[in-house]
Amino acid sequence: MTKVIAEAKVIGQRVLSRDVRQIDFLVPSIAKHALPGQFVNVQTSRHTAPLLRRPFGVANVDRENGVLTIIYRILGEGTQLLAEACSGDRVSIIGPLGKGFDLKAKKPLLVGGGLGLAPLVYLAQCFCPEPVSILMGGRTETELFWQQLFQDLCEAIHVTTDDGSLGAKGTVMAMLPELLQKGGYDRVYVCGPEPMMRAVAAEAARNGVPCQISLEKYMACGIGACLSCSCGGVHKRLKVCTDGPVFWAQEVTEW
Amino acid sequence: MTKVIAEAKVIGQRVLSRDVRQIDFLVPSIAKHALPGQFVNVQTSRHTAPLLRRPFGVANVDRENGVLTIIYRILGEGTQLLAEACSGDRVSIIGPLGKGFDLKAKKPLLVGGGLGLAPLVYLAQCFCPEPVSILMGGRTETELFWQQLFQDLCEAIHVTTDDGSLGAKGTVMAMLPELLQKGGYDRVYVCGPEPMMRAVAAEAARNGVPCQISLEKYMACGIGACLSCSCGGVHKRLKVCTDGPVFWAQEVTEW
Amino acid sequence: MVRVLYDGRLAVDIAGIKMKTPVTTASGTFGFGLEFQDFLDLEQVGAATVKGTTLEPRSGNKGQRAVETPSGMLNSVGLENPGADYFLKCTLPDLQKLDVPVIVNIAGSTAEEYGLLAKKLDVEGVDAVEINISCPNVRHGGIAFGTCPLSAAEVVRAVKANTSKPVITKLSPNVTDIVEMALSVEEAGTDALSLINTLVGMKIDIERRSPVLGNVIGGLSGPAVRPIAVRMVYQVAQRVKVPIIGMGGIMNADDAIEFFLAGASAIAVGTANFVDPRLAETISGGILKYLDRHGYRNIQEIIGLALPR
Amino acid sequence: MVRVLYDGRLAVDIAGIKMKTPVTTASGTFGFGLEFQDFLDLEQVGAATVKGTTLEPRSGNKGQRAVETPSGMLNSVGLENPGADYFLKCTLPDLQKLDVPVIVNIAGSTAEEYGLLAKKLDVEGVDAVEINISCPNVRHGGIAFGTCPLSAAEVVRAVKANTSKPVITKLSPNVTDIVEMALSVEEAGTDALSLINTLVGMKIDIERRSPVLGNVIGGLSGPAVRPIAVRMVYQVAQRVKVPIIGMGGIMNADDAIEFFLAGASAIAVGTANFVDPRLAETISGGILKYLDRHGYRNIQEIIGLALPR
Ligand SMILES: Cc1cc2nc3c(=O)[nH]c(=O)nc-3n(C[C@H](O)[C@H](O)[C@H](O)COP(=O)(O)OP(=O)(O)OC[C@H]3O[C@@H](n4cnc5c(N)ncnc54)[C@H](O)[C@@H]3O)c2cc1C
């Protein structure tokens, strides 16, 4: 799958919550190849500050129309600039990057939290019409929009919030053991904060269910050249940007 | 005259030629005090690159409506960003800065070239309805728009171009001696490239006509704090940003 | 403009200089302070460090003196200033009317000259002197005092011997070992350190095929150098006992806090004054908000927090 | 993608390394070159300088290894690499298939180690070695070789004695006197110089109140440092006879030209590879345009044009 650098055209920007946005790019050369779990590296400024590209998981793809979607939280300068992009603006994007999720599950359970849910949207989409379940963890009910995004893609949506304002109270771990015991899942895919991924991977292992995790490391190049993102693997050092970001949980020895 | 820092609102942007633009800011706190020859210091980016503000002469002011106009050439990053500003955008401006032109002329001759013509628009405006003449030098006829800008403000417009494509052929010096001898002017105001200002000031001196020049030096602060812009004066070192940019020609000994 | 009520939470004492807030101004970027009065209340600044003063008036360098670079700028003003006598006669009286400590940045080309200057400035109204040692040492073939621990110490001793005021030594970052420099001037008796001064850089105009600055080389400042400045403060703070005034690319309260965490007891705003002339005043409010958000009672509690324990 | 026909106008010979264009890549920012093949034609690059190689495999530093700073970035990869044997067995064969000179950047912790490494790499397919002397010298308490003229020279001699290839020495900018360093390694026999390596910097996370990088300090690169790099090339070019490969913040052809005018005979693209992975190829076209616009016949004609005559 060749990586390309392309001038994408912004064709739409949606406000999903106070600080979360969805942006749609017209960029057929990347959209036609991008797989769930892969990411793109986006240039947010033509000036020297911000300097580096910003990586974002592919949140959806419309191959036919050449559209690639990302969902992002406004955190700092780069994402702020992205939020100011208007329809018609050109943005330089490199992609598709990295290795995506294994798609050979029969009954997958998706687990995610925060912006880790973004790549799971595309993953869920790819499993359709297979029955997909998702378990979402959040801090409060404010990020309801995720439910809407997964609504038509999943047969079951389980929600936990730290304060119990929506779904079960607690982290995803409040529901996961029961789901894994009773659900008959043959794969767990988790993307979210590191502690969540560790806990989920451990629980999946206890239940003998193969688990894939999607790591997030600070990246300078995104194409395997700088070694900013490396982590320890069973057989060798791994680069999150090219060997991942998706790994089998047991592949990675040191995050 | 207090200097202020204000969030100006862009209310219009006009394309005057391929690389020259006019931008109108709604910024009453500065517009109400700005005098011809003064300048403003404009922040072109909220990021660290470009870092410094960019200085521009006040090209016009509509006091009543609080509008301040600048005319600028797109040269580098800062002016490129300015050219991308849309109506409604907010831009931080410091002004009015520096000392403007002496306005006590009865029969003034304005001489300018390139973007040096920008502050002369406002100067001509302030003399109205006194009869003002202008002598404009240019490289080719491409910058015709200046004539339109001065049309209603001047009783006589003299033009020279290097290639003779418009008006007399040559620099402004091709016409200036005759104008000064026959025109009965009691003041010359010149703003343009340094060689032009030197030649004009010398010719004015020969004819015994007091002459004001408007210097352009690289400025870091614009408010007299950094000494980036200093030049030699008869009695003491001068700062172009606070003692100028307008000086009597004989005040400055070393540009 | 928001006036901050400091209520003592930001107060610091830098070697006897009592500041309401640890936010000061960097020499050469704040004129004599008075230039900023349209934009801020000078009394809300911790101290006004005025521009580099020499014994005799200097007209500075010829040609272009400043140019922007990526997230920074180069300057080669060349210490233009009206001389110490003029400063004492014409500027100091105006500054004295204000309730703000005045720090005078001094420069010379021999240790004796620094000493004479210090003596001349040992007057009421001057609250401290800051030694700019990044000047060429004429005695030693133009090598800057600031890059040799021994000659730097010599300057410090000459100044200490000639003043009753607190002495701050401002270190040049253009050295292999900043800690060695700091230890040397501490040993020589400096009461505080300022770091960093500018890094030597240059820019070439590719159309004219020659250096942009009349002086060829200039001093690099601004956010571009901040990582270097923070590193130097962090290294020096672990080794010296005297307080550090940190500077280099501070553009906002967050940047300032980085320096406090690295071990600075006060900070100075430099190049950023050109971008936002109110900053030296408004940044204090941002620091207070940070203290509040993290539950710190005062600025002292965060100084050096990022240092190894 | 625009393919540039070089027709010899950009050709340079750097100490025997024949390059079609003076545009090379900076070690550590270009992987082994092969990573960039989706974006550019490696044969259109002057030379591929591959990442820092050590005798034994190294796993590098723990924790966060990179972070952006104003117009720059800090990295503390810590020389992660699979070791020289792996390089020779698995990577070099692929590189050899291409018509591009390969420069191997080497690092060690004793002069002998550099020598052993140079000997091991003295094989067909390796066109030159570039000595990274910015590594801690374990013998001398961790002081970097790169900041001491004598130990740097010792490393150069050890390498020269063990290889038949041209030797490039890459200087660290973290020194008081870059000219002294350059003269010392020239004297020791280096065939060319690369400058500059990264400046030591750090960043503190003010929310976590600790250094961002796992290694605390890191190397600053990118456009922020360009003024320092240009200055160093300009100073060194006036004093040495060996050719200089200039680097530090080059983002486009104009930046590259600044280095040629300052006296560099070739340049390297570093951090900019991350922003535009095609740059190391496309920048040559921009240089040709400049030559045309100013009527120069070839790149040689502009080397050092901004130096004092
Ligand atoms: C493979 C991958 C996929 C990602 N997918 C998404 C996604 O789908 N949606 C989303 O909102 N975010 C995603 N992120 C995180 C996203 O890259 C950062 O939020 C973004 O770069 C912040 O940029 P900024 O300029 O706004 O913030 P900054 O001010 O630069 O930094 C804010 C925070 O973001 C982190 N960050 C900044 N730059 C990078 C970088 N280049 N690599 C990694 N972390 C960085 C910083 O460490 C810091 O904590 C992903 C990161 C990686 C590595």
Ligand SMILES: Cc1cc2nc3c(=O)[nH]c(=O)nc-3n(C[C@H](O)[C@H](O)[C@H](O)COP(=O)(O)OP(=O)(O)OC[C@H]3O[C@@H](n4cnc5c(N)ncnc54)[C@H](O)[C@@H]3O)c2cc1C
């Ligand atoms: C008092 C004064 C009034 C001016 N009035 C006008 C005007 O009315 N219209 C107009 O088009 N231009 C005017 N200029 C020039 C204008 O400031 C520059 O064209 C502008 O700053 C270029 O910015 P940039 O980022 O586009 O270009 P850059 O890439 O920064 O530089 C392009 C060129 O502009 C010069 N320049 C850049 N920054 C400054 C600065 N801060 N001060 C002085 N020169 C600079 C540089 O030396 C360079 O040659 C004036 C300059 C001064 C000092």
Ligand SMILES: Cc1cc2nc3c(=O)[nH]c(=O)nc-3n(C[C@H](O)[C@H](O)[C@H](O)COP(=O)(O)O)c2cc1C
């Ligand atoms: C225009 C200018 C003039 C300066 N003049 C002096 C000076 O006279 N004496 C001095 O010690 N430092 C001088 N400096 C250095 C600053 O005080 C400060 O140390 C440096 O700029 C780093 O801080 P900054 O990045 O916030 O600007 C000057 C800096 C600038 C930009």
Ligand SMILES: Cc1cc2nc3c(=O)[nH]c(=O)nc-3n(C[C@H](O)[C@H](O)[C@H](O)COP(=O)(O)O)c2cc1C
């Ligand atoms: C991520 C990264 C890794 C680097 N690794 C090495 C290295 O292994 N050996 C070396 O000599 N220089 C290394 N460098 C320094 C670069 O080769 C170059 O000298 C420096 O980055 C300045 O150029 P730039 O500003 O264009 O990046 C590295 C730089 C970066 C950014």
Ligand code: FES
């Ligand atoms: S981000 Fe550069 S190797 Fe992964």
Ligand code: FES
């Ligand atoms: S621009 Fe700073 S003093 Fe004039």
